[in-house]
Amino acid sequence: MRIALISMHTSPSEIPGSGDAGGMNVVVAEAARALGARGHEVVVATRATEALAAGEYQLLSDDSHGAPVTLVALTAGPPQLSKAEMPGVTSEFAVELRRLGSFDAVHAHYWLSGIAAREAWAAGGTGIAVTFHTIAAQKNANLAAGDSPEPEARLAGERLLAETSFVIAGSQSELSGVIDWYGAPRAGGSVVHPGVDTRLFSPRAQGAVGRASAGFEPLRGDRTLGVEPHRITVLGRIQPLKGQDLAVRAAGELARRDPELFAHTEWVIAGEPTPGAEGYAADLRVLADREGVLDRFRFLPAQSRADAAGLLxxxxxxxxxxxxxxxxxxxxxxxxxxxxxxxxxxTGLVEAVPHDVAGIHLGDRDPATWAAAIATLLHDDARRARLGASARAHAVSHDWRAHAAALERCYSQLAR
Structure with missing residues (x-):
């Protein structure tokens, strides 16, 4: 098949946790490589920026026998545009998409890509698949304090795409959200969980060797006795939606409730603020200082895939x-x-983290609840080991080859 993956507002070549890059960038890049490894011709289209000049690039695959995967950066509007400004250049982006020719399957990621893909190809009878990654109505219903609601233009765009496109959801929660807020997709829908590179993301030896793999030394630890502090990590873009402030408040609660245990912890928040969330990022440090835990926190920049694996x-x-x-x-x-x-x-975390298999679920945002759960696990080495082993087994069942095979079935259904 000749397959187009559309990622208009952010390139899969960007580092997750920087700018507007996150899990979606990983999904697009890994899906493209996995589809290429299965013999499909894959073209990934994104918008050209100052960081990625217009032109063609190769997304290299681990499988040298697979078909080439091409990343095409298309000119649409000035290089530097905020995400809020991009609805104004979707038609221009659609014109450039049409010049890429015809495809057996078109899969748009995020609503902006969906609108552009629909304008580019739907009139010619090409079916469009869309993955929203975040549903605006669902996000607005769970809005974090200080966060801005998604605009009506996005809500209307997602509603239109739900009515006219085949929806490929990353979780049952996402598909249910589409149905609840926009109605059942008329063209059909399917759940395809993201995958994980289980070779890169794999267990490492703990202790000094394991910690060194994260690229920095622990804050403290009795080196004579070989004791290292427990590292507690939050990885991802810094923004109110991700709720990193709750981790800081939980650290403060743990420090007050169990100071001896807290003294043997270090906390890492890794990622960069999304555009507009710079104030929230700065407030995290202020909050940590007010909670009296700033000296136990590290704030790291966005991590490469290899560094993220080492940190986790x-x-x-x-x-x-x-x-x-x-x-x-x-x-x-x-x-x-x-x-x-x-x-x-x-939401989707129920599927990504099966309770008491890959970890535990908490039903509220009370910092005391989170501190108690963290303390319970830190005190229970045997339970952590059991959860770690079953979490690994759960992850191994979600590889990118299975993800690509599921996408193939969706694309074939869409073509029919």
């Missing part, structure tokens, strides 16, 4: 305190590293 594998626990998640790719990657996850018990 070197952690004792990974926290995912998001207000909502389409799936929660970081949680699956932590599980692949054999590290239990403490997650908010809602």
């Amino acid at each position: 594998a070197s952690s004792t626990l990974v926290l995912v305190p998001s207000h909502s998640e389409t799936f929660g790719l970081t949680a699956l990657e932590a599980g692949a590293c054999g590290v239990p996850v403490v997650a908010a018990g809602h």
